[in-house]
Amino acid sequence: MNPNHQEAGQTKTYLITGAAGFIGYFLARRLLEQGCRVTGIDNINDYYDVNLKYARLEQLKQFDGFTFIKNDISDKPAVFKIFERYKPGVVVNLAAQAGVRYSLENPDAYMQSNIIGFYNILEACRYHPVEHLVYASSSSVYGANRKVPFAETDFVDHPVSLYAATKKSNELMAHTYSHLYRIPATGLRFFTVYGPMGRPDMAYFGFTDKYFRGEPIRIFNNGDFVNDLYRDFTYIDDIVEGMVRLLGHAPGGAVPHTVYNIGNNKPEKLMVFIAALEQALSRATGREVVFDKIFEPLKPGDVPATYADTGLLQEAVGFKPETSIEEGLQRFADWYVEYYKVE
Structure with missing residues (x-):
């Protein structure tokens, strides 16, 4: 990490959009613990339980x-006022309409937040120059690529969901603004982030909710245990550590824009992950937890595997995620049982 980060952090403002979100909250907390000033924006939409936000x-x-500041980044005048008032040194754009499957139901939300909203952030950075713009992309940009692990240099022009298409668009937009206006920008392709206080729409959280409601869980892998889905599950603390190191590592060059994978670099079979979740919940509750499982075909927009090549990130900031799914899921299970007061 930049040795001057602590000192610099106390004099500059970090602007985090999506601050009430999963990653936004953990990143903001980490910076605040280091003595930094953080201005957070969020529209507190009801895509999932607002009580958690x-x-x-x-x-x-x-x-x-x-x-x-409760506001929506799709409101351009509001975004500009925030930049004018708080003069952020570093901007982290994590506000986005999340979820692959939901993009089939409500495409408008994705265009409004992920395209218009991100455009407004770029415009604000153009007129109120910042040291570094860091923004959320996604592993979904790799689509149904068969070559694994996924590397940043891979072809990503065949997204299989609107969500993925908006994230690929963000990378193109950021590259253009970096080229035209010299905005130092870094895109982060996140790989299946999980942990305490996470997103209830994510599978591990939804499976846990269903179990405690006495409902079966639906697994979209055709019941194929041999060619089971693989996911690069990445624990939230690892994501934040990688991000904090990158904040002070703005790209240079003719076009100061770059993209990094942030993943665990250790994909797990979905069924192995589910078994680890059952064990973690068993320990957290003190009783055996076994999900009632229903197997269904893969849903449109889902991909068979995600697997991050994290070499570039390691080379840039000397960090590679290392939290095991057993350790990460235990922390989630312990939090869940306490937060929801599970008997």
Whole structure:
């Protein structure tokens, strides 16, 4: 990490969009713990339980260095006012309409937040220059690529969901603005992030909810245990560590734009992950937990495997995620049982 990060962090403002979201909350908390000033923006949409978003915000508001603004990044005048008032040194754009399957139901939300919203952030960085713009891309840009592990140099022009298409668009937009206006920008292709206070729409969280409601879980792999889905599950602390190191590592060159994978570099079979979740919940509750499973075909937009080549990230900032799924899922299970007061 940049040795001056602590000192610099106390004099500059970090602007985090999507601050009430899963990754946004953990990143903001980490920066605040280091003594940095953080301005957070979020529209608190109801894509998932807003109580969880407010619970995250309550924790962030305990820090003196935190300022929260409830706003939508698709509101361009509001975004410009925030830049004018808070003069951020580093901007981290994590506000986005998330979810692959939901993009089939509500495409408007993806265009509004992921395209218009990100355009507004780029425009604000153009007129109010920043040291570094870091933005969320996604492993979904790799589509149904068969070559694994996925490397940043791979062909990513065949997205299989609208969500993936918006994230690929973000990379192209950021590259263009870096080229035209010299905005140092870094895109992060996240690989299946999980952990405590995570997103309820993610499989591991949804499986846990269903179990405690006495409902079966649906697994979209055709019941194929031999050619089971592989996912590069990445624990939230590893994501944040990689991000914090990259914040002070703005790209240079003729076009100051770059993209990194942030993944675990150790894909697990979906069924192995589910078994590890059952074991973690068994330990957290003190009783045996076994999910009632229903197997269904792969859904449109889903991909058979995600697997990150993290060599570029390691080379840039000397970091490689290392949290095992057993350790990460245990932390999630312990949090879930306490937060939801499971008997």
